[in-house]
Amino acid sequence: MGLKAILSKPFAAFAVWQISKWKNNAVAAQQKILLKLVNDAAQTAFGKDHHFSEIRNYSDFKKHVPVQDYEGLKPYVDRVVAGEADVLWKGKPLYFAKTSGTTSGVKYIPLSKESMPEHIKAARNAILTYINETGKADFVNGKMIFLQGSPVLNTKNGINVGRLSGIVAHHVPNYLQKNRLPSYQTNIIDDWEEKVDAIVEETIHQDMTLISGIPPWVQMYFDKLSEKSGGKKIAEIFKNFNLFIYGGVNFEPYRAKIEQSIGKKIDSIETYPASEGFIAYQDSQKDKGLLLLANAGIFYEFIPADEYHNENPIRLSLAEVELNVNYVLILNTNAGLWGYSIGDTIKFTSKNPYKIVVTGRIKHFISAFGEHVIGEEVEHALLTVANEEGVKITEFTVAPQVNPLQEKLPYHEWFVEFSSPPEDMDAFSKKVDLALQKKNIYYFDLIKGGILQPLIIRTLQKDAFVNYMKSEGKLGGQNKVPRLSNDRKLADRLGDYIV
Structure with a gap:
């Protein structure tokens, strides 16, 4: 076992101990976050327009802050994009995560100095909880690949703009940099097929131990690896590949084919990252539910899916949710998204601790x-x-x-x-x-x-x-x-x- 693997175990144990402090008191953590968010944004344009100074509890918050999608929040976002400070959140964003919208065209999702570290911490903790539970840490000594967007960033009125996965690439911890693939030169290739071909060339002779990405695009990578190697299974090419991390879509429709491509069953960790915030991750191999990150700078609200299109839908805090009910997820974040409907639907599988599964999109x-x-x-x-x-x-x-x-x-x-x-x-x-x-x-x-x-x-x-x-x-x-x-x-x- 290498030095990194040895050191990762006490680090993982410490991280899990920290997580347990809020994991077992998630409702109280959420109440604190709501008041902190409101207090920190009280002097912003949005905070003044929505009487944040008068908000003392969740009931007050619902009276003053409407539920809205990107289109509803866009007049404020446009001011932020134009370079104005103190609009949705204090100061200016560190980044804009650029995503595709259906009605709004390109969407610019702000990432603040407070929200960005939460993305990195959540991704790290997903791996650390796995190490702590299973005792498996050898993979940290091998090569790790993250199939992601280009890390090339543009600027808009002095603020860096890019895809979330490309932005996150700039925040990979130093202790992982030497293990990480693909190279920067490969990662910046725009054409996806050309990029995957280059990744295959870079990785086919490496000791890949961890692979991460959205399942259909990982499958494309596996298909090209197999073709390049004369039809070998992925487990034959990467003999120490034992951990797959995924998110973005339900893995189940892809599981059979991906496992067939690998040639053996391996451990996997499901994550729920979004440009708007890192929401949940699987913290146990014994449970497919995802631990809701109740202490990560986001105050969550939940609207029963069959209520969502009503003029005044029921809005619930974490303390009020029930198991196995389809809810539309609403976010209030430390990057300045307020009453924001992310468009996803979830169900709670546990309330001790609070765990969810993603059930789909409210528009799908x-x-x-x-x-x-x-x-x-x-x-x-x-x-x-x-x-x-x-x-x-x-x-x-x-x-x-x-x-x-x-x-x-x-x-x-x-x-x-x-x-x-x-x-x-x-x-x-x-x-x-x-x-x-x-x-x-x-x-x-x-x-x-x-x-x-x-x-x-x-x-x-x-x-x-x-x-x-x-x-x-x-x-x-x-x-x-x-x-x-x-x-x-x-x-x-x-x-x-x-x-």
């Missing part, structure tokens, strides 16, 4: 007929049947077909890229449809009532989703394929890739 659903099917339900239906049948899925998405030809009933149209397809597609489709009916009573009623016909699966060509993302200029990085759409925009484009 199908309710063309009032069924309100969500991502968690379609993923469960497809993967349950796929696992039973030995079918392997590469990627998929679902959309409604409201106006089918030949006067047939409408249906849900599933676009699936299989790496190992079912022998009997009709039988497979029927099983998936029944599984979805069991998960969603409204869908069940529509099928039984003759309003909808059972779902139809369209088999897509190999690499269909990669080629689609490439055609949209969204290959790689933090880009993801939506599981569900309530319109036909994506579905109509994927029609070109049907087998």
Whole structure:
């Protein structure tokens, strides 16, 4: 065992002890954070406009601060982007994380001197809690790869701007720098396919022990490694690769193919980072729930998903949540986001400590007929049947077909890229449809009532989703394929890739 691995164990034990102090008192930690956030931002333009000086508790806060998405907060963000200080948060941001918006075009998410360290600490602690629980630390002596966006930053009115993953690359601790790949020269390559090819060349002969990234793009890296090595499994190429860290999407649809590519089962850590804040991470290999970071500069609010589109939805603090209820996540951060709807839906799996699973996106659903099917339900239906049948899925998405030809009933149209397809597609489709009916009573009623016909699966060509993302200029990085759409925009484009 190398020196880094030896030293990491007492460091991990200390970090876990620090975490336990707030982990077991999360509600109290949240109350302190709310008051600190309000106090620190009281003299900002937003704080003055929303009477922060009058806020003494969460009830006061809800009266003065509305729930809003980026579009609602944009007039304030635009002032910050223009170079004005003390608008949403004290002073000016350290960075803007640049993300793609659907209605707002490019979004500029502020990162402050207070919020940036929380991103780094959370990523570090996710690894340290793993070391402390498992005792496995040898991986810190090998090479680690983080598939991420370019670290090249631009400036806007004196503030550095880039993708979150590229910004984080500038804050990797010194003790990890020598272990970290790819090189800066490779990391700045813009074209994703060219970049992955360069990463393969740089890493194929290295002792890679930890690999991190969004699962579909890690899979692309694995495919190219295997091709370059003459068809070897990843475990044959990297004999000491034993830890995979991922986030951004549900891993389950990709698990079977990634494990097949690796050639063995390995430990994994799920994380929940976002440009708006690092929200949660998996702190135990025995539990898939993610520990909600209740002491990381973010005050969380939760709106029951079926309330979200009401004029005055119910807003709950951490103390008021219930298990297994679908909530829309609302953030208030130490970078100046207030009542901010991040767009994700979560469920609590535990309240001692508070742990969550991400269930989807509030805008990603199908309710063309009032069924309100969500991502968690379609993923469960497809993967349950796929696992039973030995079918392997590469990627998929679902959309409604409201106006089918030949006067047939409408249906849900599933676009699936299989790496190992079912022998009997009709039988497979029927099983998936029944599984979805069991998960969603409204869908069940529509099928039984003759309003909808059972779902139809369209088999897509190999690499269909990669080629689609490439055609949209969204290959790689933090880009993801939506599981569900309530319109036909994506579905109509994927029609070109049907087998």
